[in-house]
Amino acid sequence: MKDLMRIKCLISQDIETLLNQQIKKEAHSSSLYLSMASWCNQNGYDFSADYFTKQSEEERMHQLKLFKYVLDMGGNAISPEVTGIKTDFAGFREVFEDALEAEIAITQSFKNLASRCHKEMDFVTMEFLNWFLKEQREEEYKARRALELFEVIGEEGTGRWEIDKHVNKITYSED
C-alpha cells in the first residue's frame, strides 16, 4: 500500500496543528503590538509607538514565514481568526509588561513545538524552528531591557519621556 499521506505532506498532522497554532499566536502578537502602538501614540509616546509598530511588522513576518513553511511542506496552512486583543492599558509601564509577557509565551510555545519535533524525530521542522528560537533570544532581550528602563530611569518627573526616547535605541548583539 502506498504511503499516500507521507507522499502528500512532509510534516505529521500533530506538527501541522502545532504550527497552525503558532501562526495564530504570531498573528495575535502582531495585533497586540499594533494595539500597543495605538495606545502609545494616543498618549504621546511617539518613539514607543514606532517601536511597537516595528514589532508588529516583525510578528507578521514571523507568521508569514510559518505559513509558507506549512504550505511548502504540503500541509494545510490556516489563516487565523484573531480576537480579544487588549486595547486599553492602565499605564505606560503595563504596556511593556504585557509585551514581555507576550514574548515569554511565544518562546514557551516554540519550546513546546521543538520538543514535539524531537519526539517525532522531525529534524526538518526542527532545523526550520532554530531560526525562531534564535530570534526569541533577541525578542525577549529587547522586551526585558525596555521594561528595565523603568527601574533604571524611573517614572518620576520627565522619566517617562526619557524612557520613551530610549526604547527605540535598544539593540541586541550576540557578540
Place this chain on the structure above:
Amino acid sequence: MEKACIDINELVNVFSNTHGSVYQSDKLNCFYVDFGGKFARFNCISLQKIKKVVEQIDIEALLLNTKRADFELVSFNGCEHIYLLNALEIVALKDLLQGAFTMFKLNHLINDCLFRLVY
C-alpha cells in the same frame, strides 16, 4: 461516486469497523469511505478535513441537549459529500476515521523500515 463504478479489487482496505470501511486506491491516489449508505471518494486533504470536523463535534453536548434532535450535519466547505448522522453514527464515523489514520501511521512506519531506511 457509485460503488459500482469502482473495481473493489484494486482498493486496499485500510480499516473497517461494524459501520463501514475506509479504502485506499493506489492507482488513483485517493481514498473511499464506505459509510452511512454512501461510497464517497476523498483526497488526502479532504479526508483530513472531514476527520477534523467529526472530531470537533461535541457528542456529550449533543446528547445532553433536550431541545433538539441528536442529529448533526457533517461536511465542510468545498466537500462533495454531506452526512446527516445521529450521535451513535458520529461515534462510529469518528472511530472509523481514527482507525484509518492509525493505519496510515503504521503503514508509514512500515514503509520507512522496509524500504526507505534499508538502502
